Amino acid sequence: MADISPKHDVFQAIADPTRRELLSLLSDQEMSVTIISEHFPISRTAVSKHLHVLADAGLVSERKVGRETRYKLQPEPLMELKQWLSYYERFWDNKLAKLKKFVEAD
Amino acid sequence: MADISPKHDVFQAIADPTRRELLSLLSDQEMSVTIISEHFPISRTAVSKHLHVLADAGLVSERKVGRETRYKLQPEPLMELKQWLSYYERFWDNKLAKLKKFVEAD
DNA sequence: ACATTACGAAACCAAATGGTTTCACATCAA
DNA sequence: TTGATGTGAAACCATTTGGTTTCGTAATGT
Numbered sequence: 001m002a003d004i005s006p007k008h009d010v011f012q013a014i015a016d017p018t019r020r021e022l023l024s025l026l027s028d029q030e031m032s033v034t035i036i037s038e039h040f041p042i043s044r045t046a047v048s049k050h051l052h053v054l055a056d057a058g059l060v061s062e063r064k065v066g067r068e069t070r071y072k073l074q075p076e077p078l079m080e081l082k083q084w085l086s087y088y089e090r091f092w093d094n095k096l097a098k099l100k101k102f103v104e105a106d
Numbered sequence: 107m108a109d110i111s112p113k114h115d116v117f118q119a120i121a122d123p124t125r126r127e128l129l130s131l132l133s134d135q136e137m138s139v140t141i142i143s144e145h146f147p148i149s150r151t152a153v154s155k156h157l158h159v160l161a162d163a164g165l166v167s168e169r170k171v172g173r174e175t176r177y178k179l180q181p182e183p184l185m186e187l188k189q190w191l192s193y194y195e196r197f198w199d200n201k202l203a204k205l206k207k208f209v210e211a212d
Numbered sequence: 213a214c215a216t217t218a219c220g221a222a223a224c225c226a227a228a229t230g231g232t233t234t235c236a237c238a239t240c241a242a
Numbered sequence: 243t244t245g246a247t248g249t250g251a252a253a254c255c256a257t258t259t260g261g262t263t264t265c266g267t268a269a270t271g272t
Contacts, residue, residue, distance in 0.1 A: 017117075023194070032218075033219065033220095042260085048220070067218045067270065073194075151251095152230070155231085
Protein backbone atom coordinates (compact mmCIF):
# COMPACT_ATOMS: atom_id res chain seq x y z
CA MET A 1 0.00 0.00 0.00
CA ALA A 2 1.33 3.38 -0.96
CA ASP A 3 1.53 5.69 1.97
CA ILE A 4 -0.51 8.60 0.75
CA SER A 5 0.32 11.16 3.38
CA PRO A 6 2.66 11.13 6.33
CA LYS A 7 2.91 14.64 4.88
CA HIS A 8 3.73 17.58 7.02
CA ASP A 9 0.75 19.60 8.02
CA VAL A 10 0.59 23.31 7.55
CA PHE A 11 0.69 24.07 11.28
CA GLN A 12 3.95 22.25 11.73
CA ALA A 13 5.36 23.68 8.50
CA ILE A 14 4.93 27.29 9.53
CA ALA A 15 6.13 26.72 13.08
CA ASP A 16 9.73 27.30 12.08
CA PRO A 17 10.79 30.95 11.58
CA THR A 18 13.16 30.08 8.74
CA ARG A 19 10.32 28.42 6.87
CA ARG A 20 8.14 31.46 7.38
CA GLU A 21 10.91 33.59 5.91
CA LEU A 22 11.09 31.21 2.97
CA LEU A 23 7.41 31.63 2.29
CA SER A 24 7.76 35.38 2.44
CA LEU A 25 10.70 35.32 0.05
CA LEU A 26 8.95 33.02 -2.40
CA SER A 27 5.75 35.01 -2.43
CA ASP A 28 7.44 37.57 -4.66
CA GLN A 29 8.87 35.25 -7.25
CA GLU A 30 9.93 31.78 -8.23
CA MET A 31 13.54 31.12 -7.21
CA SER A 32 16.19 28.43 -7.44
CA VAL A 33 17.58 26.71 -4.35
CA THR A 34 20.98 28.36 -4.59
CA ILE A 35 19.57 31.85 -4.97
CA ILE A 36 17.15 31.23 -2.12
CA SER A 37 19.88 29.98 0.18
CA GLU A 38 21.92 33.13 -0.38
CA HIS A 39 19.31 34.89 1.74
CA PHE A 40 19.99 32.68 4.75
CA PRO A 41 22.93 32.15 7.09
CA ILE A 42 22.56 28.36 6.93
CA SER A 43 23.79 25.87 4.34
CA ARG A 44 22.12 25.26 1.01
CA THR A 45 21.35 21.71 2.12
CA ALA A 46 19.57 22.95 5.22
CA VAL A 47 17.50 25.35 3.13
CA SER A 48 16.72 22.53 0.76
CA LYS A 49 15.36 20.45 3.64
CA HIS A 50 13.14 23.28 4.76
CA LEU A 51 11.84 23.61 1.23
CA HIS A 52 10.95 19.94 1.22
CA VAL A 53 8.98 20.34 4.42
CA LEU A 54 7.09 23.23 2.88
CA ALA A 55 6.53 21.21 -0.30
CA ASP A 56 5.20 18.30 1.77
CA ALA A 57 2.70 20.65 3.31
CA GLY A 58 1.77 21.89 -0.16
CA LEU A 59 2.93 25.42 0.62
CA VAL A 60 5.45 25.62 -2.20
CA SER A 61 5.72 23.96 -5.58
CA GLU A 62 8.86 22.51 -7.14
CA ARG A 63 9.79 22.83 -10.79
CA LYS A 64 12.92 21.48 -12.46
CA VAL A 65 14.47 23.83 -14.99
CA GLY A 66 17.68 22.42 -16.37
CA ARG A 67 19.90 21.73 -13.40
CA GLU A 68 17.97 24.12 -11.21
CA THR A 69 15.05 23.40 -8.97
CA ARG A 70 12.80 26.39 -8.66
CA TYR A 71 10.30 26.94 -5.91
CA LYS A 72 7.36 29.23 -5.59
CA LEU A 73 4.66 29.97 -3.07
CA GLN A 74 1.51 27.89 -3.10
CA PRO A 75 -0.74 29.71 -0.64
CA GLU A 76 -3.82 27.51 -0.79
CA PRO A 77 -3.05 25.28 2.22
CA LEU A 78 -3.07 28.41 4.36
CA MET A 79 -6.83 28.37 4.00
CA GLU A 80 -6.91 25.54 6.51
CA LEU A 81 -5.18 27.83 8.94
CA LYS A 82 -7.61 30.61 8.19
CA GLN A 83 -10.50 28.30 8.82
CA TRP A 84 -9.00 27.10 12.08
CA LEU A 85 -8.47 30.69 13.13
CA SER A 86 -11.98 31.76 12.26
CA TYR A 87 -13.31 29.59 15.06
CA TYR A 88 -11.33 31.60 17.59
CA GLU A 89 -11.99 35.02 16.13
CA ARG A 90 -15.40 35.14 17.70
CA PHE A 91 -13.79 34.80 21.11
CA TRP A 92 -11.72 37.90 20.78
CA ASP A 93 -14.53 39.69 18.98
CA ASN A 94 -16.60 38.81 22.00
CA LYS A 95 -14.02 40.31 24.32
CA LEU A 96 -13.87 43.46 22.27
CA ALA A 97 -17.65 43.72 22.34
CA LYS A 98 -17.65 43.39 26.11
CA LEU A 99 -14.96 46.04 26.40
CA LYS A 100 -16.92 48.39 24.18
CA LYS A 101 -20.02 47.85 26.26
CA PHE A 102 -18.06 48.53 29.44
CA VAL A 103 -16.56 51.72 28.08
CA GLU A 104 -19.86 53.00 26.77
CA ALA A 105 -21.62 52.26 30.05
CA ASP A 106 -19.50 54.97 31.62
CA MET B 107 17.17 41.43 33.72
CA ALA B 108 13.71 40.00 33.63
CA ASP B 109 12.92 38.35 30.34
CA ILE B 110 9.57 39.85 29.45
CA SER B 111 9.05 38.22 26.10
CA PRO B 112 7.30 34.85 26.01
CA LYS B 113 9.47 31.80 25.63
CA HIS B 114 7.24 30.12 23.10
CA ASP B 115 5.75 31.88 20.13
CA VAL B 116 2.23 31.29 18.97
CA PHE B 117 3.30 29.53 15.77
CA GLN B 118 5.25 26.94 17.66
CA ALA B 119 2.55 26.61 20.31
CA ILE B 120 -0.19 25.67 17.87
CA ALA B 121 2.02 23.34 15.86
CA ASP B 122 1.20 20.42 18.11
CA PRO B 123 -2.22 18.77 17.56
CA THR B 124 -2.67 18.03 21.27
CA ARG B 125 -2.20 21.69 22.07
CA ARG B 126 -4.75 22.65 19.43
CA GLU B 127 -7.19 20.25 21.06
CA LEU B 128 -6.45 21.87 24.39
CA LEU B 129 -7.29 25.29 23.02
CA SER B 130 -10.52 23.98 21.61
CA LEU B 131 -11.45 22.35 24.90
CA LEU B 132 -10.63 25.45 26.91
CA SER B 133 -12.55 27.79 24.65
CA ASP B 134 -15.77 26.56 26.22
CA GLN B 135 -14.86 26.90 29.84
CA GLU B 136 -12.22 27.24 32.49
CA MET B 137 -11.02 23.82 33.64
CA SER B 138 -8.63 22.23 36.12
CA VAL B 139 -5.62 20.21 35.01
CA THR B 140 -7.05 16.88 36.16
CA ILE B 141 -10.37 17.41 34.40
CA ILE B 142 -8.59 18.55 31.27
CA SER B 143 -6.31 15.55 31.22
CA GLU B 144 -9.26 13.18 31.38
CA HIS B 145 -9.92 14.19 27.77
CA PHE B 146 -6.54 12.95 26.60
CA PRO B 147 -4.85 9.56 26.34
CA ILE B 148 -1.60 10.91 27.79
CA SER B 149 -0.56 11.48 31.39
CA ARG B 150 -1.66 14.44 33.48
CA THR B 151 1.96 15.54 33.65
CA ALA B 152 2.25 15.59 29.88
CA VAL B 153 -0.94 17.63 29.61
CA SER B 154 0.42 19.99 32.22
CA LYS B 155 3.53 20.53 30.15
CA HIS B 156 1.47 21.35 27.07
CA LEU B 157 -0.52 23.81 29.13
CA HIS B 158 2.67 25.53 30.18
CA VAL B 159 3.74 25.88 26.56
CA LEU B 160 0.39 27.44 25.75
CA ALA B 161 0.67 29.72 28.79
CA ASP B 162 4.16 30.79 27.69
CA ALA B 163 2.71 31.79 24.37
CA GLY B 164 -0.05 33.69 26.15
CA LEU B 165 -2.76 31.47 24.70
CA VAL B 166 -4.15 30.32 28.03
CA SER B 167 -4.25 31.86 31.48
CA GLU B 168 -3.55 30.08 34.75
CA ARG B 169 -5.51 30.65 37.94
CA LYS B 170 -4.94 28.89 41.26
CA VAL B 171 -8.14 27.94 43.07
CA GLY B 172 -7.37 26.04 46.24
CA ARG B 173 -5.32 23.07 45.23
CA GLU B 174 -6.50 23.26 41.65
CA THR B 175 -4.94 25.12 38.77
CA ARG B 176 -7.54 26.22 36.29
CA TYR B 177 -6.85 27.19 32.73
CA LYS B 178 -8.84 29.09 30.19
CA LEU B 179 -8.42 30.27 26.63
CA GLN B 180 -6.73 33.60 25.99
CA PRO B 181 -7.29 34.14 22.28
CA GLU B 182 -5.54 37.48 21.83
CA PRO B 183 -2.15 36.14 20.68
CA LEU B 184 -3.91 34.52 17.75
CA MET B 185 -4.20 37.99 16.29
CA GLU B 186 -0.54 37.78 15.40
CA LEU B 187 -1.36 34.70 13.38
CA LYS B 188 -4.26 36.43 11.72
CA GLN B 189 -2.06 39.33 10.79
CA TRP B 190 0.60 37.03 9.40
CA LEU B 191 -2.06 35.23 7.38
CA SER B 192 -3.58 38.40 6.01
CA TYR B 193 -0.39 39.02 4.05
CA TYR B 194 -0.89 35.76 2.17
CA GLU B 195 -4.61 36.07 1.65
CA ARG B 196 -4.11 38.44 -1.23
CA PHE B 197 -2.12 35.76 -3.03
CA TRP B 198 -4.90 33.29 -3.07
CA ASP B 199 -7.43 36.02 -3.72
CA ASN B 200 -5.26 36.91 -6.68
CA LYS B 201 -5.31 33.34 -7.92
CA LEU B 202 -9.07 33.24 -7.61
CA ALA B 203 -9.34 36.49 -9.53
CA LYS B 204 -7.18 35.12 -12.31
CA LEU B 205 -9.22 31.97 -12.45
CA LYS B 206 -12.43 33.97 -12.65
CA LYS B 207 -11.00 36.06 -15.46
CA PHE B 208 -9.96 32.93 -17.33
CA VAL B 209 -13.33 31.29 -16.95
CA GLU B 210 -15.18 34.41 -18.01
CA ALA B 211 -12.96 34.88 -21.05
CA ASP B 212 -14.42 31.68 -22.45
C1' DA C 213 36.39 16.61 -23.62
C1' DC C 214 36.75 18.73 -19.28
C1' DA C 215 35.72 21.80 -15.57
C1' DT C 216 32.08 24.04 -13.20
C1' DT C 217 27.59 24.50 -11.33
C1' DA C 218 23.17 22.99 -9.03
C1' DC C 219 21.38 19.89 -6.45
C1' DG C 220 19.86 15.85 -3.38
C1' DA C 221 21.03 11.85 -0.62
C1' DA C 222 23.44 10.09 3.19
C1' DA C 223 25.72 9.89 7.38
C1' DC C 224 26.20 12.12 11.25
C1' DC C 225 25.44 15.25 15.46
C1' DA C 226 23.45 18.22 19.29
C1' DA C 227 19.48 20.04 21.03
C1' DA C 228 14.59 20.21 21.46
C1' DT C 229 10.30 17.77 21.98
C1' DG C 230 6.83 14.83 23.80
C1' DG C 231 6.32 11.42 26.62
C1' DT C 232 6.98 8.60 31.11
C1' DT C 233 7.45 7.53 36.30
C1' DT C 234 8.50 9.00 40.81
C1' DC C 235 8.39 12.15 44.52
C1' DA C 236 7.32 16.13 47.53
C1' DC C 237 4.13 19.41 48.87
C1' DA C 238 -0.24 21.91 49.61
C1' DT C 239 -4.96 21.75 50.30
C1' DC C 240 -9.22 19.73 51.48
C1' DA C 241 -12.18 16.14 53.92
C1' DA C 242 -12.85 12.90 57.92
C1' DT D 243 -4.61 14.40 62.97
C1' DT D 244 -4.79 11.55 59.31
C1' DG D 245 -5.72 10.41 54.76
C1' DA D 246 -6.98 11.52 50.04
C1' DT D 247 -6.60 14.73 46.20
C1' DG D 248 -4.43 18.11 42.81
C1' DT D 249 -0.40 19.55 41.16
C1' DG D 250 4.48 20.65 39.60
C1' DA D 251 9.33 19.48 39.57
C1' DA D 252 12.78 16.27 38.43
C1' DA D 253 15.01 12.66 36.28
C1' DC D 254 14.91 10.05 32.59
C1' DC D 255 14.08 8.19 27.73
C1' DA D 256 13.17 7.79 22.60
C1' DT D 257 12.25 10.32 18.66
C1' DT D 258 12.25 14.37 15.92
C1' DT D 259 14.35 18.45 14.37
C1' DG D 260 17.56 21.55 12.43
C1' DG D 261 21.85 21.73 11.34
C1' DT D 262 26.48 20.07 9.32
C1' DT D 263 29.91 17.85 5.88
C1' DT D 264 30.82 14.74 2.21
C1' DC D 265 29.90 12.66 -2.01
C1' DG D 266 27.65 11.35 -6.51
C1' DT D 267 25.36 12.83 -10.48
C1' DA D 268 23.21 15.49 -14.00
C1' DA D 269 23.27 19.74 -16.67
C1' DT D 270 25.81 23.62 -18.44
C1' DG D 271 29.82 26.32 -20.04
C1' DT D 272 34.41 26.59 -22.43
